[in-house]
Amino acid sequence: MTNVPTLDVADSPKIVLTADETMMSRFRGGMFVGFATCMPRGILPDWFFFRVWAPPVPRTNLRALYSDFGLRIVEASLAKEFGTDEVAVVHPHDLEKVVGSRTEIVAIGGHDFLGINPPTSEFVDLVDRGPPYNRVKFFELMQKPLMKERVVVAGGKAAWQLADEATMDKLNINYVHLGEGEITIPQMFKSILAGEELPRIVTGVSPRVEQIPNITGATIHGLVEIGRGCGRGCAFCTPNMLHVMHKPIDHIEKDAKTNAQAGQSSIILHSEDVLRYGTTGMVPDTERVLKLFTRVASVEGVDNLGASHVALASVYHNPELISALTDMCSSTLGQDWIGTQTGLETGSVRLLARYMKNKALPSSIEKWHEIATQAFGILDDNDWVCAATMINGLPGETTDDVIKSIELVDELKSIATKSLIIPMNFVSMRGSSLDSKETFTAKKMTPEHWQLLGECLDHDLSVVPQLLRRFDANGSGLIPGRLLEISVKRITNGLKKYVQAMRRGESPIGQREDSIWLTPKIPDLNGT
Ligand code: SF4
Secondary structure (H helix, E strand, O other): OOOOOOOOHHHOOOEEEEOOHHHOEOHHHOOOHHHHHHOEOOOOOHHHHHHHHOOEOOEEOOEEOEEOHHHHHHHHHHHHHHOHHHEEEOOHHHHHHHOOOOOOEEEEEOOOOOOOOOOHHHHHHHHOOOOEHHHHHHHHHHOOHHHHOOEEEEEOOOHHHHOOHHHHHHHOOOEEEEOOOOOHHHHHHHHHHOOOOOOOEEEOOOOOHHHOOOOOOEEHHHEEEOEEOOOOOOOOOOHHHOOOEEOOHHHHHHHHHHHHHOOOOEEEEEOOOHHHOOOOOOOOOHHHHHHHHHHHHOOOOOOEEEEOEOOHHHHHHOHHHHHHHHHHHHHHHOOOOEEEEEEEEOOOHHHHHHHOOOOOOOOOHHHHHHHHHHHHHHHHHOOEEEEEEEEEOOOOOOHHHHHHHHHHHHHHOOOOOOOEEEEEEOOOOEOEOOOOOOOOOHHHOOHHHHHHHHHHHHHHHHHHHHHHHHHHHHHHOOHHHHHHHHHHHHHHHHHHHHHHHHHOOOOOOOOOOOOOOOOOOOOOOOOO
């Protein structure tokens, strides 16, 4: 941790932005280690988790040197309105040193405030050891006495979890902001500072692309947003609800430079399908995507590029684009692998047709099996390391649907040799078109679901050692990096004994009810 001077809090900014501790870590630079934010308490000692897995981001002058991208965008939007001195992104450990007599608003961003989104909910339910760290740390943050004395605004991807007045009252949250904030948050904060009345739950309006500001500080994992929305229209998906737009290359390059200048040499280009940068259709503009990667790779100080998400259909239909990106990253940056995430979702064409009928475009959905297997082959051949998610328990799912997924995973085991496959239980999330449906939990898992989970874990356990080697190769071989590696090995070894039983369709948790940790108990912080 950086040594920080104590400031005179009388000089404090009017607006302080923060997040819970799990969102304020670089997870030792490991993109996949970041999934640990979803870990339940009780697997590792807290002190070990927050020192070895998720140490706090470094800070300069009590400002977080790296932060979540969403907070950075809000910071930049507010700075345009109120000036840079009046807005600060602060680690929760430093709040008492920064929030002073001039501070009127504390705003909190979150991806999963209550720990109920996938994959947190699934980990918590299966492990049944304790509440998730993101929930624990969010409640800890809300309990700080200074929160009672300021106007508190919550926003970000998980804002929907807090958007009811009973929850807000218990947690002393004055306002919740839903959706995109570039336009609405500055207006909202202006009204708050002017003492005007406004609704407690505010829904943001989508900005035009030119209204999105450049970030002014570096981001965790060097995440740089290149576009929003998707357009494939999967029924369970919330990012899909956003209007599709892409930022100009100059804008993206500037955000990458801001990261590189702060020592963040690894950049993850972020959109729902990085391969469709610059187009609203389903056919990639390959020249534009290559130009984007090349421009960002040429930023001084950048030595590694990743893609937050790619669609398997885009990979399958454009293998030459994957090879061109691989060659460029290898020749320009000396990169020997590229990290990404994708949605494998299911092996059932019936479910795909019902909930994700555009997933395979420009091919028909009947080709999904071929698309998935070939796309993983292309990614593997090009040393793209992927975390692929599947969904268990979609509404109306049958045993036959799950068997189709098992068959697909079985085939992928020998093809996706560098990628993780992670089945996640369906969560009904407000804002998606399936938000009235029931969430799927471990107690509803059938032998086939256990078998699917077992096959995926069996595959993942064979991939983790090489991921650890790549992680080590990226310069984390110091003592904490070594401790992280040892603890990952211990966890994966511990899992091995359950995997064979799961592959036989046996539940390792017996016939129990949902974990008591699955549903958050919202503390009533009034008067405490
Ligand atoms: S392809 Fe992915 S991002 Fe696009 S709508 Fe489907 S789940 Fe959402």
